[in-house]
Amino acid sequence: MQDTITATINPADEQGIYLEGEQLDALKAYFQSGTLRVKAASQIGDSAASIISETVAKSLLYGDITCPGGNMYPTRRYAACLRDLTYFLRYATYAMLAADASILDERVLNGLKETYSSLGVPVEATIQAVQAMKEVVTHRVGADAGQEMDVYLDHIIAGLS
Numbered sequence: 001m002q003d004t005i006t007a008t009i010n011p012a013d014e015q016g017i018y019l020e021g022e023q024l025d026a027l028k029a030y031f032q033s034g035t036l037r038v039k040a041a042s043q044i045g046d047s048a049a050s051i052i053s054e055t056v057a058k059s060l061l062y063g064d065i066t067c068p069g070g071n072m073y074p075t076r077r078y079a080a081c082l083r084d085l086t087y088f089l090r091y092a093t094y095a096m097l098a099a100d101a102s103i104l105d106e107r108v109l110n111g112l113k114e115t116y117s118s119l120g121v122p123v124e125a126t127i128q129a130v131q132a133m134k135e136v137v138t139h140r141v142g143a144d145a146g147q148e149m150d151v152y153l154d155h156i157i158a159g160l161s
């Protein structure tokens with residue numbers, strides 16, 4: 001995985017030059033947002049289970065998807081869906097801490113669309129669930145940190161689209 005620091009320093013190192021201007025500004029913004037990121041990661045970690053259940057209630061429950069014939073039926077598939085959502089939340093939180101989406105590409109999105117397609121997991125419903133997760137997370141962590149998490153949850157949505 002990469003983070004904002006390595007993504008900024010590595011190219012400078014390859015050229016043997018000091019960081020300047022925009023690169024230093026990017027690092028400054030990253031360091032200044034550090035406390036916000038760490039606080040949000042702690043809040044999300046502490047309430048991950050309830051974030052997932054609220055997300056599911058908001059987006060997937062009470063529809064055909066949990067009934068016979070739906071992709072969240074029976075319990076085995078329901079559990080796989082909850083597990084996938086917990087992966088999305090945890091990896092988006094890592095990416096938010098690093099301010100870099102590469103961990104999502106490497107660990108979550110690589111081959112996911114193909115896997116879902118071969119198993120008949122509906123992409124539209126998955127995207128709706130991630131949209132709901134954005135709202136639930138923002139409600140928990142506040143607007144500023146929520147905006148940061150949105151970047152990485154949107155990255156998952158884009159990777160599935």
Ligand code: CYC
Nearest residue numbers: 071072077080081084087107108115119121122125126129
């Ligand atoms: C299945 N989700 C899977 C599978 C993988 C992942 C690999 C197939 C293997 C298995 O069942 O475990 C996803 N695995 C991951 C990811 C990682 C990983 C992301 C990275 C850490 O290691 N079905 C719905 C909902 C949605 C859903 C809309 C939840 C949002 O209708 C998810 N994923 C879902 C379901 C299955 C699945 C139901 C089981 C499908 C089946 O076996 O028929």
